[in-house]
Amino acid sequence: MNYPVGLAPDWVAVADFNGDGIADLAVADKATGTVSILLGYGDGSFQPAVNHAVAGGPVISLAVADFNGDGTPDVAAVITYACSVAILLGDGKGGFQSGMDAAEFSIAPFPLSAAVGDFNRDGKPDLAVVAEYGVTVLTNVTQ
Numbered sequence: 001m002n003y004p005v006g007l008a009p010d011w012v013a014v015a016d017f018n019g020d021g022i023a024d025l026a027v028a029d030k031a032t033g034t035v036s037i038l039l040g041y042g043d044g045s046f047q048p049a050v051n052h053a054v055a056g057g058p059v060i061s062l063a064v065a066d067f068n069g070d071g072t073p074d075v076a077a078v079i080t081y082a083c084s085v086a087i088l089l090g091d092g093k094g095g096f097q098s099g100m101d102a103a104e105f106s107i108a109p110f111p112l113s114a115a116v117g118d119f120n121r122d123g124k125p126d127l128a129v130v131a132e133y134g135v136t137v138l139t140n141v142t143q
Contacts, residue, residue, distance in 0.1 A: 010059075010060055018039055024037065031058065033053060033055075034051040058079065059080075061113040072092035075096065076088075083111060085127065113130055122140070124139075127141050
């Protein structure tokens with residue numbers, strides 16, 4: 001089955017965004033600067049995409065973690081032209097605050113992808129973003 005998600009989807013991440021125990025999808029679209037959320041039914045099919053615009057241009061990669069410690073997954077969207085990463089905070093029901101209102105952090109020029117880890121061993125997720133000229137590590141991104 002095919003699910004429309006913008007003009008040039010480039011990255012996908014999996015998490016349970018609505019807390020029902022079923023895998024959902026987050027898809028980055030580099031052409032429209034959106035993050036699309038597709039909630040799973042549990043039978044291998046998904047609801048139509050709900051798109052969240054992200055300020056600053058193309059979204060080229062995603063990372064998922066509970067960045068604000070509320071027990072629900074959030075999405076970090078790497079934004080190429082803005083040289084930034086936006087954190088879209090999940091509401092636990094499959095929704096996210098407006099991508100235009102997301103917390104945004106500056107990173108090294110020409111970012112490519114992100115990974116989550118606890119780099120400072122404080123028990124909270126941190127974010128490493130690789131860029132063309134280096135790696136930016138953001139600790140406690142929404143704290």
